[in-house]
Amino acid sequence: MSGKPSRIDQAYTALKSAIIEQALRPGDKLPEDEVGQLFSMSRTLVRQVFSRLNAEGLIEIGGKRPATVAIPSLDDAVAAFEVRQALEREVITLVIKRWNPEHKAALEAHLAREIEAAKAGSAPMSIRLAGEFHTLLAEMSGNPLLSRFVSDVVSRCSVVLAVYGRPHSADCGVHEHRDIIDAIAAGDATSAWDLMRHHLGEVEARALIGSSEDSPRSLADMLSPYVEGGAGTKARPAKNRGRPRLQVVKENR
Amino acid sequence: MSGKPSRIDQAYTALKSAIIEQALRPGDKLPEDEVGQLFSMSRTLVRQVFSRLNAEGLIEIGGKRPATVAIPSLDDAVAAFEVRQALEREVITLVIKRWNPEHKAALEAHLAREIEAAKAGSAPMSIRLAGEFHTLLAEMSGNPLLSRFVSDVVSRCSVVLAVYGRPHSADCGVHEHRDIIDAIAAGDATSAWDLMRHHLGEVEARALIGSSEDSPRSLADMLSPYVEGGAGTKARPAKNRGRPRLQVVKENR
DNA sequence: TGATTACCTATCGTATACAATCTTACGTGG
DNA sequence: CCACGTAAGATTGTATACGATAGGTAATCA
Secondary structure, eight states: OOEEEEHHHHHHHHHHHHHTTTOOOOOEEEEEHHHHHHHOHHHHHHHHHHHHHTTTTSSEESSSSEEEEEEOHHHHHHHHHHHHHHHHHHHHHHHHHHHHHHHHHHHHHHHHHHHHHHHHHOOOHHHHHHHHHHHHHHHHOOOOHHHHHHHHHHHHHHHHHHHHHSSTTOOHHHHHEEEEEEEETTOOOOHHHHHHHHHHHHHHOOOOOOOOOOOOBBHHHHHHSSSSSSSSOOOOOOOOOSSSOOOOOOOOO | OOOOHHHHHHHHHHHHHHHTTTTTTTTOEEEEHHHHHHTTTHHHHHHHHHHHHHHHSSSSOSSSSSSEEEEOHHHHHHHHHHHHHHHHHHHHHHHHHOOOOHHHHHHHHHHHHHHHHHHTTTTTHHHHHHHHHHHHHHHHHTOOOHHHHHHHHHHHHHHHHHSSSSSSOOOOOOHHHHHHHHHHTTOOHHHHHHHHHHHHHHHHOOOOOOOOOOOBBBBHHTTTTTSSSSSSSOOSSSOOOOOOOOOBBOOOO
């Protein structure tokens, strides 16, 4: 599909995935040079990556402190779901308008993967796929801008879930995805809207207390599955050698 | 209001204004170091500014050529207005829900400025105020994320107008703004939606042929009203002196 | 022993330096 | 006169260097 994702894109995707799958948790610190070493790039590029992540509300940068994984306020959470409702409503309208068999096939395939992940009990995978269901739907709207906005707001909602959601219940109602697909396939916009509203309401309702214990690990450990090559312990540009000083960066507060 | 807008913010605002008011026209080139000299900052910071402008679809960066003011495709244009409809519908819903006298006063004041600008025949001012009416409304929704999205999409629509719109007709129906305020004040969501839909339809309808003549000028001339201090001919950090080599950068193609 | 202060390290903000690549202009050959 | 190849210049991509500042740590004093 995409010819050559730049290193920036790779790091961006890796960090985004790590945050959404909750390998990095809200409040975790992300020092620029450490991340740079992990991805074998200079702070200049890390900064660009951070800039993008910040624009999507996934991390917070600015005040000369290290960047941190975002901790959305309750207001932010409500706002995100409010906007999400409006956007996904439009998505449904457009998808129904442009509905075709390929769309159905793609959604069915995705749903199958969701079910599989749920059966396997893979929480990170489930979380990721649940979000991707909505971005996939958005892409079918044929409106790239809408798609971008939805992707953005879905990311924000994922972080909200990480902060306020119950630890593990993020299977996001695969059932409900099933019903939404059917309603869209039937061309029934009204009931699809209702289903989506109910579905997002359910997701939002999981915004309750969700204190999860802290187990401090190193940034390298948390990110290693996402770094190309599997770890940050090789392919460094022959500088700053020795033990890479990857220590506890986890924020315990 | 805001304590200290950083130099980055100033440059961002200046360039955004210049683009929206069509002092910079789609296709115009924006070399990093030249812009940096105009705003007395290094390319590093210019890059951050460009990154933000790019995220909002105002300029295009990337392929190792100079950044250019964006030229949205027709598809982009349609997409922007589609999303805008959905977002502004939600705005109306929320504003009605939180309606209070201060909101009315602020909108009336803004409308007065719009009328004044229209009477004075100041096209750039009119264009800017017409857009700001919608962002102002969005801010009253009390949802910062929605506000950001609306601001983003309104910017995109402004550029679309610059590319496809008729040269001067951008007074954006002050009348219609009047009616929308009234409908919201009356708490009549349905008719406010209709009015907004019609209004945006009108704006979108101006996307016809809009060939405007080219009159090559220097980037410094085009931007000088937006640079703090009024011109880029002073306060440069004691380097690269002499005549600043500001030549024709206008893209004529 | 507890609070306070001075220092010191970590980390970021900004500028600059160097390398890669595209654009443009010019000269040469058909 | 036009097409094409080559070289010079302009412009961006990436890395590094330097200065500023916040936060933590340890030593000091009551």
